[in-house]
Amino acid sequence: VYLLASSSSSASNDDDGLDDELTLFQTHVDSLPLDTDDGFGTLLVAGTATNDDDFAIVDMDLFRDVLVLYKRSIRNGSQRLRIIKRSDDGEGDCVVDISPHQLMNPCGNMNYNAPSVQFNVESPVMVPLTYDYNFSDQTTISSSSLQQSSSSHHPHIISLKEAKHDDDKYVHTRVLVENGNDGVQVPLTLIHKQDVDPFQRVTNPVVLVGYGAYGEPVMPGYDPTVAAPLVDRGVIMAYAHTRGGGDLGRAWYHGGRLYNKRNAVDDYHACA
Numbered sequence: 459v460y461l462l463a464s465s466s467s468s469a470s471n472d473d474d475g476l477d478d479e480l481t482l483f484q485t486h487v488d489s490l491p492l493d494t495d496d497g498f499g500t501l502l503v504a505g506t507a508t509n510d511d512d513f514a515i516v517d518m519d520l521f522r523d524v525l526v527l528y529k530r531s532i533r534n535g536s537q538r539l540r541i542i543k544r545s546d547d548g549e550g551d552c553v554v555d556i557s558p559h560q561l562m563n564p565c566g567n568m569n570y571n572a573p574s575v576q577f578n579v580e581s582p583v584m585v586p587l588t589y590d591y592n593f594s595d596q597t598t599i600s601s602s603s604l605q606q607s608s609s610s611h612h613p614h615i616i617s618l619k620e621a622k623h624d625d626d627k628y629v630h631t632r633v634l635v636e637n638g639n640d641g642v643q644v645p646l647t648l649i650h651k652q653d654v655d656p657f658q659r660v661t662n663p664v665v666l667v668g669y670g671a672y673g674e675p676v677m678p679g680y681d682p683t684v685a686a687p688l689v690d691r692g693v694i695m696a697y698a699h700t701r702g703g704g705d706l707g708r709a710w711y712h713g714g715r716l717y718n719k720r721n722a723v724d725d726y727h728a729c730a
Contacts, residue, residue: 582685670722
């Protein structure tokens with residue numbers, strides 16, 4: 459039995475959010491139901507403070523031979539898949555990195571015996587592409603384009619080609635904006651046409667999207683009725699990844715909720 463739990467699962471108060479990222483445990487079915495006072499079983503993957511380059515666990519899928527963790531960076535909000543073999547030696551783990559400008563969502567993946575995990579990658583101006591990561595040969599294939607993804611210099615890290623709706627048409631940029639009140643660096647994603655420079659004084663209109671609540675990341679998927687038509691007309695789409703959302707982990711979420719809600723508003727104001 460595999461279990462995702464945070465330190466706050468057995469605590470009475472999690473308002474500080476300082477050590478609230480999910481941790482992966484393994485236990486035996488005979489140990490259920492668990493007594494949280496005695497722990498959650500054997501630790502497999504620790505939280506972001508000590509593990510995996512500051513990538514937090516968001517969710518997981520279980521297959522016959524592997525465990526797939528869906529993770530998000532608490533530094534820049536980018537996503538990745540970590541594929542862990544369910545063998546005692548722990549060898550053969552692989553990581554699939556997603557561009558920070560794109561949104562990844564797992565598909566159904568309800569077949570326990572499936573030879574691959576399937577997921578979608580998209581952006582506000584890029585139609586969804588479906589990828590299959592094959593567990594046996596550790597390759598990632600786009601079902602839409604039937605092109606194999608590129609591999610990095612590390613044999614067990616795969617970086618997907620940053621597919622775009624139109625390579626010559628749209629530009630994705632992520633910058634850090636300082637909140638003048640407390641100095642926190644707030645990520646801001648900009649999407650615009652190739653011939654628009656958002657860092658120069660321009661007359662192009664800007665649509666600034668923000669949410670900053672309930673731990674929800676602000677990186678919407680493809681929207682043919684809003685983002686793409688607006689960008690085609692010269693509008694700059696801006697997405698403010700303010701505190702209160704889940705863009706940079708649980709601490710980022712706690713930093714903009716309850717008595718810290720003012721931070722989410724100040725972050726949005728700084729991006730504006």
